[in-house]
Amino acid sequence: METVYVDRIIDSISPEMGQSKPMGIKASNDKKYLLKTQLVNIEPYGIIKNEDAAFAQEIIAYELAKELNIPVPGYAVLEVEPEFLTENMDYCFKYHITKPGLYFGTEFIPDIQKKIMENYKTEQKCKYKHAAQKLTSAFDVSNSQAYADIIALDCFLLNGDRFTNQGNLIITSGTRKDRKVYAIDFGHCFFSPYWNNEKKELFNKLLSNPKDTDQFTNYCINIMLSIGQNCKKNPFGDVFSKMENYIYFKNTNPFSDIVKKIENISTSKLRQILYNVPDEWMVDGDFERDKYISFLSLNKHNVRKVITLMYNAHAFRHSNKGDELKWPIEKTIGIQ
Structure with missing residues (x-):
C-alpha cells in the first residue's frame, strides 16, 4: 500500500461529479490522483457530514478488487503536509481539506466519457x-x-x-x-x-x-x-x-x-x-x-x-427465462 506526499493541485482534472468532490493533485511519485475527503457537503441542504468510514472502506474494496482481478484504477494513501495546507488554503477550503494528515486518492484516468x-x-x-x-x-x-x-x-x-x-x-x-x-x-x-x-x-x-x-x-x-x-x-x-x-x-x-x-x-x-x-x-x-x-x-x-x-426477480434481461440459475458444486478451498 503506497503512501506518497501531495505536491501540487491540478484543478483541471478535478471531476464535476461525485458527492465527495475530489481534488485533482500531483503526488511525490509524479502520478496524478483524485484526492478525496471524508467531509462531504450533503446537497441541497448545505450540511457538512464526516463520512468517517469512507476511507477505510475504500481501501478494503480496492484491495479486494485487486485480489479478484476486477478493474479499478490504482490508488494511494496521500499525505497532506501542514505546509501544503497553508500554501493552498483557498483550494483546500473549497474541497474540505481542513487538516494535515492521510487522505485517500485514486489514480487519474484520462479520456473518460463524462455525464x-x-x-x-x-x-x-x-x-x-x-x-x-x-x-x-x-x-x-x-x-x-x-x-x-x-x-x-x-x-x-x-x-x-x-x-x-x-x-x-x-x-x-x-x-x-x-x-x-x-x-x-x-x-x-x-x-x-x-x-x-x-x-x-x-x-x-x-x-x-x-x-x-x-x-x-x-x-x-x-x-x-x-x-x-x-x-x-x-x-x-x-x-x-x-x-x-x-x-x-x-x-x-x-x-x-x-x-x-x-x-x-x-x-x-x-x-x-x-x-x-x-x-x-x-x-x-x-x-x-x-x-x-x-x-x-x-x-x-x-x-x-x-x-x-x-x-x-428478473433483474437480468438475458437470463434463461423459466430456468433456475445453476452454480457449480465444488468444495471451496481458502486462498492463503
Whole structure:
C-alpha cells in the first residue's frame, strides 16, 4: 500500500461529479490522483457530514478488487503536509481539506466519457431519436465481463450505491476495442459511509445467526431494491440496467468464476487488508477491524444467494427465462 506526499493541485482534472468532490493533485511519485475527503457537503441542504468510514472502506474494496482481478484504477494513501495546507488554503477550503494528515486518492484516468446518464436524459427530453442507442453504445466495452464481476463485488460489499449512480463507474472514450470500464468510489459500501451503531447492527444481523443467513440475504435485497425504487427499467437501478445488458446466461452462469474467487478469499487475506488500513482511519481501532473481518468472512458465502435472488426477480434481461440459475458444486478451498 503506497503512501506518497501531495505536491501540487491540478484543478483541471478535478471531476464535476461525485458527492465527495475530489481534488485533482500531483503526488511525490509524479502520478496524478483524485484526492478525496471524508467531509462531504450533503446537497441541497448545505450540511457538512464526516463520512468517517469512507476511507477505510475504500481501501478494503480496492484491495479486494485487486485480489479478484476486477478493474479499478490504482490508488494511494496521500499525505497532506501542514505546509501544503497553508500554501493552498483557498483550494483546500473549497474541497474540505481542513487538516494535515492521510487522505485517500485514486489514480487519474484520462479520456473518460463524462455525464453519460445526464446527457442521455437531456437528449431524451429533447426527443433526440438516437438517445437510447447512444447510451447503450456508451456502456459497450471491450472488458464487458467486468460488469458481472463488479456486480458480484458490490453484492459482497453491500454497495447498492453504484447501481443508481453513474459517477461510480468510469468508462473510457474511443471505439469499442479501446473502451474499458473501471469501478470506483466504494466509500458507501456496507450500506453507509459511517462507522456507527447502525453499521454495527447491520454486521450483527449476520454475525448473530451465521448458520441461517436467508433472512439477512433478503434484508440486503430489500435495501438494494429501495435504493433503485425510482428506476422504471430495472428494479435495482438505472446504472445496473445498463451493466446487466451486457451479461449473458446462454449455456453458462457468468457469475460462477467471480463468486468462486470471492468465496475462496481467506480470513488471513482479509486480516492482512484490514490491518494495513492506517490507524487514523479506524474509528474503533482493532475492534472495528475485527468486525469487518468477521462480517466479510461470512458474507462471502451469501453472494451467490443474493445474485440468485436477483436472477429470480428478473433483474437480468438475458437470463434463461423459466430456468433456475445453476452454480457449480465444488468444495471451496481458502486462498492463503
